[in-house]
Amino acid sequence: MKMVRLDDTLYKQIVGSMRFLCNSKPDLSYGVGLVSRFMCNPKKSHTLAAKRLLRYVQGTTHYGVFFPVKRQEAELEMVGFADSDYSGDLVEGKSTSEYFN
Template sequence: MAARFRMSDLGALTYYLGIEVRQGREELTLGQSMYASKLLERNGMAECKPCVTPMEERLKLVKASTAAKVDATLYRSIIGSLRYLVHTRPDIMFAVGYVSRFMEDPRKDHWATMKRLLRYIKGTMDHRIVFLKTGGSRL
């Protein structure tokens, strides 16, 4: 016997796969403030001091660092979460790509750079992507 499926109208989309959606008459806004908040909580940085830039200017990190090793599994986990956050946060794209280079053998200097990025996220959790309706066209 074939199964019967019903479709129902659940209203306007507001949340999908960790992405918050706000639909207005003139704009569509995508953000991940709840996801960013959970990321900071999971990594013990919910109460950290925010900073205004995602990375130090002219920072030079190397793979052959002599600094102490850090937990590679935790480092990779945070990088994965940051890569998902990039979907609505193009402002962190370069920094996430940069710290991703050191996933094979992360060191304390790489860790410090990633923590600064998390501090930047703390100060900019409400940043979103906004798609504006232009003229008579559709979004």
């Protein structure tokens, strides 16, 4: 059985780009955090997961946190918190969460 060698550099570029997107799309944080764990030795399944996240991004381009260019005096402030996996890391017992202000 022949092992297919994946392009590590391309995988790292995709994951790095998605990590940048997490600033305006906090709903990506959990999935991007998961695929980020395999940056050193990505397998085909990790690449497929990253591609699925890219398809999600493509389908939700009109959602997210948008930062205005100029602040107005009568501006509303939005503060949010999301716990996206409810302490789902069974090994370390940590929760994946996001806070923005």
